[in-house]
Amino acid sequence: MKGKRTNLENAECGIARSLQVIGDWWSLLIIREAFQGKERFGEFQKTIGLAKNILSSRLKKLVEQGIFRIEADEGNAVSHRYVLTEKGHELYIVLIALWQWGESTCFQPGESRYHVVDRRSGEQIARLELKTEHGRDVGPRDFRIAKLATAEEASV
Known part of the structure; x- marks a missing residue:
């Protein structure tokens, strides 16, 4: 049985609050791929090999946290792109x-x-x-x- 994850969003420590946003390895790997030019769900899924439900959950959280924004995909009317925000770009370091x-x-x-x-x-x-x-x-x-x-x- 998995234990419930501790919510760190009100912690007084910058490390703890950062981990609340990007604290699992999948999120960091998604962000790594975005820095390599990946923007589409299928691109992330193919390069990371992550189950679609987990990838969907992580991307949703990264959008909610302001790391990515969703933009229309000009080449595909039913698809969209995940684009790093300024907050996301600051993660390069x-x-x-x-x-x-x-x-x-x-x-x-x-x-x-x-x-x-x-x-x-x-x-x-x-x-x-x-x-x-x-x-x-x-x-x-x-x-x-x-x-x-x-x-x-x-x-x-």
Whole structure:
């Protein structure tokens, strides 16, 4: 028996709220395919190999969450396209971070056959780095979560 999924939409953590929107692997794979130019239900189904009912459910949720918008398919009056919104496009950095982490930790040396490259030059994308607002490098032990001051606290 499956347990009921916890609703994270009101969590105080940005990671938790993000997972509420895109927290299952199918959603991220659908978004990955959209960045590769896929827009139609059948294209997603063919490339991911996901059952139609699950794909339908995930696409519906991604539309409801504003990751995709539905547009008419000029070539087919009974079909439509799923187009990434600005909110959806902002996920590119998440996908690149996951890709790079996966390349460095989930493959044996020489096993990976793909790289993320710049569309124009074909040059491989450099490893992502975190920096402070003033440009200092931030490593895995150099950050913490800090609470924002409320308007009342800031005025004191």
